[in-house]
Amino acid sequence: MIRVESVSKWYGLVVGVNRISLELEPGVTGLLGVNGAGKSTLLNLMAGLLRPSSGTVSLDGQSVFANPAALRHIGTCPSPDHLYEELTGLQFVELMGRLSGLPAAQARARARASCDAVAMGEEAGKRIRSMSKGMRQKVKMAQALVHEPKVLLLDEPLNGMDPPSRAQTIAAIRRWGEEGRCVLVSSHMLHEVEAMTSRILLLHHGKLLASGEVPQVRQAIASRPMRVFMRCAKARFLASEMIGWDCLASLSFGSDGRSLTAEVSDTGAFRTRLSDLMAERDLGLEILNPLDDNLAAVFSYLVA
């Protein structure tokens, strides 16, 4: 089992992931987040390609970074589209098999089997430089499989695939999960991930916002109040007007006397009532900002 314990990764002043802890279980888990959320960073940390700035990533108790004993059990399909262009798909997968320690004949057989598992067919014999984007994705997935790892880390594997290829790949990923492998698939499209699994991890700004079954995450979003920061010239008047609103959970003043922080349970109702109030009275509203990593906004993006 692969375990991530309080892992952070920063590049200078930029935080890639921030104190993430998780345990990957057998089966398929979706890793969801918008672009820049930290999905690729987390996957690269788990693949032993990046060293954590703090925390540990371990497989069966062994650190993963640059550890051949752990890497033997991990297969990674990276997101960037870089391959050895002069090789055929089959040659590339066989090469990866041989570099994983498989003898030549076994690597050849495993390469063929891996290419068949991702439905490459005769395309596997073509040079990679002449392949379509979708086929190149399949080559990447096949090389992740060739040494039969128990952990598969797939970074946006469906990118560039046409609908039939997507369906084939989704079916393959489900099958790998049913075989007992730990499969982590990243995407920014919830409906894609839902076709493979109901178990998701939701990442935003490098933090793990939510994890669990999709219905649980939806419930968490619905019940979680959102904090909103406001600054206006008539803060006390605004506070006196808002205090009776049902959608307001709590309200506090800032030290400058002009700012308010509201905890809102129903953002839609809050916006409507605030807009109506602003239309009736000149509040001198200068700033209106959500303070939280906005789980609702993130989830809305993912389901769009």
Add this chain to the structure above:
Amino acid sequence: MDSATITLFSFTARQMTRSVKAWLFGLMAAVPWGVVLVLRLLIAQGVPVPMGGVTLYGMLVLGYVLGFFVPLSTLFFGTALIADEVEGGTLPYLFGRPIRREKLFLVRYAAMTAILLAGAWASVLGTYLLAMTTGSPAGELGTLGGDLLTVGLAVAAYGALFSFLGMALKKPLFWGLLIGFGWENLVAWLPGFLKRLTLLFHLHTLLPHASGPQGLLQQLLASSESRLAALLFLLVYEALFLILGCLIVRRMEASAAEREEG
């Protein structure tokens, strides 16, 4: 030797020999052959030529092969050993395999050294055969053997230096040129201990050419060192650069320059 080692070695060798660089350096290796052939042509047409035979051969080995071709070829291939994989985005595929990083680096270094050694030896051997056919080729076989050994050590030592620099520095070609052609050629001439901090000084000590202009040059450069000391220095430098390279590759990240993409 395991399957992964053999595969990595042959894959690296294939990558090198199929590159455009390989063709260019292949042509460069043949430059001394061209020089000898031109001079022989002039001699055949009765044009007086200032040198020939073993003297010409010695000058070409000392001045061109050791002084130019070996440092330049090892610079370009050595600095690219891991850097090319980084720039091509294929390093994750190598680092993600269950191979020790140090082994990855050393096997790729060995493949590079083998290929460049073949080129350098072909250059020396071809020059010898072309330059010596008018004289007594068998008489200078000891010189040839010594040159092949020295050029081999040069490829190994410079290869180790530039492979290390390729991972340690941001602009390795620039620093490599500065060190390989600046530091090496200037400091090797200085009196005192400082010249021992160059590879060129020790290589010149090992070269067997004792007569002629290049012999004097050698004597100036290598006046106070035994061949055994020179050999030891070269082996220690090679080991040092390879150890440093291993320490760097051990800590390298496969996507160090990569920011979050998705």
